[in-house]
Amino acid sequence: MTSVLLGLVGIGALLHEPVLIPPLAASAALVHSAPTLPLAQPRGVVVGHLLGTVVGYGVLAAAGSSAWAAAVAAGVTLALLMAARTPHSPACATSVVIVLQNPAPARFVxxxxxxxxxxxLTGYAASRIRRKAPRYPAYWW
Incomplete structure (x- = not known):
């Protein structure tokens, strides 16, 4: 898991984009340590962060960058995740990062x-390499 996060930091540094360590570290922890939970499944991880991104940029456009707006973005993201049946709580942190850091969408997304x-993909590969590890994902969609 650490090597994946370090790789992501390296890519972010090369592209001069904000580091997404808080939300992605939480996602990686779910995928690698609790691979059977609904919160760790691919749909939640990928679609959840994309929903958080949409909300983050929407709140940023409507309310600007502040801690208040970031809190609203996190709450709206959580509500949408639940409505979409796409649970992935780290996606709330993605919307917060966007509101507070205002990254360029063309590179950030x-x-x-x-x-x-x-x-x-690393969760999938790791579950195939470790003999006694639970299979990941439990379901794709």
């Missing part, structure tokens, strides 16, 4: 999408 796909 592909980086985030690639990072979430990479987390899912």
């Amino acid at each position: 592909p980086l985030l999408f690639g990072a979430t796909v990479l987390l899912v």
